Amino acid sequence: MTHAMASAMRPPFPAERGVDVYNKKLGMWVFLASEVMFFAALIGSYVILRFGAPGEWARPGIVLNIKITAFNTFLLICSSVSMVKAYAAISDGDPRKMRFWLLMTIIGGAMFVGIQVYEYFHLVEHGFTPAGVREGSELAELVKDGTLPAATMGLYGSTFFTMTGFHGFHVTCGVISMAYLYFVKALPGKITPQDYAGIEVVGLYWHFVDLVWIILFTIVYLI
Amino acid sequence: METTHKHPPYLLIWLYLAILTVAELALAFELPISRNMKLLLLLFLAVWKALLVAMFFMHLKFERWNLRILAIIPVPLALIFIAAGMSEHIW
Numbered sequence: 001m002t003h004a005m006a007s008a009m010r011p012p013f014p015a016e017r018g019v020d021v022y023n024k025k026l027g028m029w030v031f032l033a034s035e036v037m038f039f040a041a042l043i044g045s046y047v048i049l050r051f052g053a054p055g056e057w058a059r060p061g062i063v064l065n066i067k068i069t070a071f072n073t074f075l076l077i078c079s080s081v082s083m084v085k086a087y088a089a090i091s092d093g094d095p096r097k098m099r100f101w102l103l104m105t106i107i108g109g110a111m112f113v114g115i116q117v118y119e120y121f122h123l124v125e126h127g128f129t130p131a132g133v134r135e136g137s138e139l140a141e142l143v144k145d146g147t148l149p150a151a152t153m154g155l156y157g158s159t160f161f162t163m164t165g166f167h168g169f170h171v172t173c174g175v176i177s178m179a180y181l182y183f184v185k186a187l188p189g190k191i192t193p194q195d196y197a198g199i200e201v202v203g204l205y206w207h208f209v210d211l212v213w214i215i216l217f218t219i220v221y222l223i
Numbered sequence: 224m225e226t227t228h229k230h231p232p233y234l235l236i237w238l239y240l241a242i243l244t245v246a247e248l249a250l251a252f253e254l255p256i257s258r259n260m261k262l263l264l265l266l267f268l269a270v271w272k273a274l275l276v277a278m279f280f281m282h283l284k285f286e287r288w289n290l291r292i293l294a295i296i297p298v299p300l301a302l303i304f305i306a307a308g309m310s311e312h313i314w
Contacts, residue, residue: 091230207277210280
């Protein structure tokens with residue numbers, strides 16, 4: 001690590017003694033540590049239920065729309081990049097560029113949530129609900145002809161909607177936090193090259209949400 | 224006053240992430256390999272992508288060790304937690 005890079009990673013306001021990290025950032029990392037355990041509980045429950053299930057598990061490609069979710073994954077990755085570009089811009093002393101990238105991140109995050117809501121409506125319309133498969137729906141026909149396993153569709157529905165729903169809630173919280181940063185802090189010029197803790201701390205949360213989605217996408221949609 | 228720091232190559236990391244996502248999709252739906260091998264490779268790619276995000280976007284690669292340890296500790300704990308649950312219900 002070069003000295004220049006090290007100083008780029010450390011905002012120019014005093015860190016707390018001892019840990020050498022300012023309080024807001026340390027607080028966010030402790031919160032993220034608890035979030036790891038929260039998502040581990042959800043993902044762990046899914047893995048245990050899926051691999052311990054009595055019988056086959058539905059292939060995701062039949063029930064879920066992988067193409068639209070793959071696009072959503074790409075969108076979230078792009079928004080993570082735009083967030084880190086906002087951080088780089090303000091640490092380089094360019095608030096105008098920071099505002100642009102922050103706005104792009106908000107738009108990307110909001111689009112992710114919008115697409116997920118569309119996906120939910122689409123799934124429920126076709127008969128995939130948190131309780132399993134709805135009677136008389138398109139998917140119920142697939143259960144009848146044996147394409148989908150009847151025994152595990154309830155578990156599949158509840159775990160799928162719980163995991164992606166909680167993740168979607170986190171994304172929504174991130175978008176709200178970033179909108180607050182943009183309208184209340186960035187636009188009035190309260191985020192400066194001398195104090196950009198808000199961008200760094202909310203950025204950490206946003207990248208964590210992206211990281212969790214990377215794992216969820218593989219486990220829920222691809223495996 | 225405008226000062227320019229040296230930042231990691233964010234767009235290159237974005238390109239890696241995009242390529243790895245396409246590789247995941249190809250692996251999951253196109254490549255004719257065994258299910259177990261597919262599972263292992265997909266998990267490997269997901270961990271690789273997650274590491275790229277943590278190291279470069281969350282700047283863990285450039286943080287001090289005390290903060291890195293804080294970030295790393297929950298991961299083995301989570302894995303032990305999942306493995307313990309699996310041992311009771313599956314193995």
